[in-house]
Amino acid sequence: MIVSGTIWQPNLADGGRAKYQALAKAIRDGIASGQLSPGEKLPPVRDLAYRVSVTPGTVARAYKILIDESLLEAGVGRGTFVAQPKPAPVRSLPAADRFFDPALDRDGQAHLLSPKMPDVGQTAIIREAMHQLADSTASDMLLRYPTRNTDLPAREAFAATLDPVHLGPFDIHNIVTSHGGQNAIVMILQSILTGTNPAIAVDELSYGGFRSAGVLCRADVVGIAWDDDGPLVSALEAAILDHNVQAFCTSAEVSNPTARQTTPARRVEIAALAKAHGVHIIDDDCYRLMNTDRIGPSYRALLPGLGWYLTSPSKSITASLRIGFTVAPKGWSKALTRTATFSSFGVTRLVTDLYAAIMQHPQIDAVVARVKSRIGADIDAAQRILAGYDMRAAPTVPFLWLELPIGWRAGEFCQAAESAGVLIKSADDFALRESRSVHAVRIAVNGLVPHAHFVQAMECLRDLLDHPPERIAI
The missing domain is CATH 1.10.10.10 (Winged helix-like DNA-binding domain superfamily/Winged helix DNA-binding domain)
Incomplete structure (x- = not known):
């Protein structure tokens, strides 16, 4: 210039x-x-x-x-x-590790950066299961490497929660365990990407773990724009042709952060395009226990040889139980199992047996129902208090997407919210660097924040929306 x-x-x-x-x-x-x-x-x-x-x-x-x-x-x-440089906001503690707790409140802020599950009985179930396993597991099994046999109870417990109509035909051998959903994404990419300069596609606004996994696997990452029905077929086709995209990472049932769903008709179009070009589709459904209103078949059902389905209990029971599950497409379970073995020898029995015991506990369904109820109460409060503004949410999904009115920029709104004691994420946290600017924020439901404090946080955000700073209002 x-x-x-x-x-x-x-x-x-x-x-x-x-x-x-x-x-x-x-x-x-x-x-x-x-x-x-x-x-x-x-x-x-x-x-x-x-x-x-x-x-x-x-x-x-x-x-x-x-x-x-x-x-x-x-x-x-x-x-x-x-512009004059703006001073970085001062944080007393690392944001990712902070949350509001009446007994441990050091900063008085509502930490709504990441969804966290409330304790509505699952910690008691986990403790009970840990005691039982400690007493019943044979000593020699506590000294061995994990195998496909040792994680069988966990895979069986997980398989019992699946809907074959939604997922397509599968058997227990198609399921591969991982160290959480993020690890599953990395392992899938490691199993399918080829060449010296691979590329993957992600939703234009999407879970940052997709991008991180792509970078870790040396892949270029291309953003795919959406309309009201889901990812644009024309945009994905252009990415495939222009960048030789080998995999499309998406979330058909609940897109993080926008809470959108891909319509059944659009899924069929996307699947047909992927089949024509041999592109894998990795469908992350980590909110699946929370999201009971599925509106169409999964990509795995539509793409038997290229559709991958993965999930974990992080957003429905607890994030501390680091286990994830992938239902591989036809012909790919051995390759994914090989990747898991080469990278970590698999998930320890200390975790897989614990997951199986938790999922077989007679009270686990009641716990999940209480989690849904608490998440729903927070979402209802947010929608009531922020009524009139452009929001998108689902009753049992632990976040909502707020489009900001003209005048607010996402970064400035997040800074103003933090000054008011509320920590939320800007749309920039979910976008590729070269993507268009979107002036919106994601408000996570943090079950460790008491409901009354969450309500106060929403009232603070409402006040900011109703009374922007004079500099912005002009």
């Missing part, structure tokens, strides 16, 4: 980027390097467009992206300036 008093000019010769993205990157790099100082005025749109041989629309789009990122700021009739 050319700025009065400087000799720096952006390099737009990046064949892998659209011109507006290359220009935005050049300005971003100039700010990061200090060549563009806070408060420095940028050229008018038409002037810069002429100097770097692009259209005014290209410059305007680049400016808009950087204004949304709070790197630039525009004043009516004044022009566009490099």
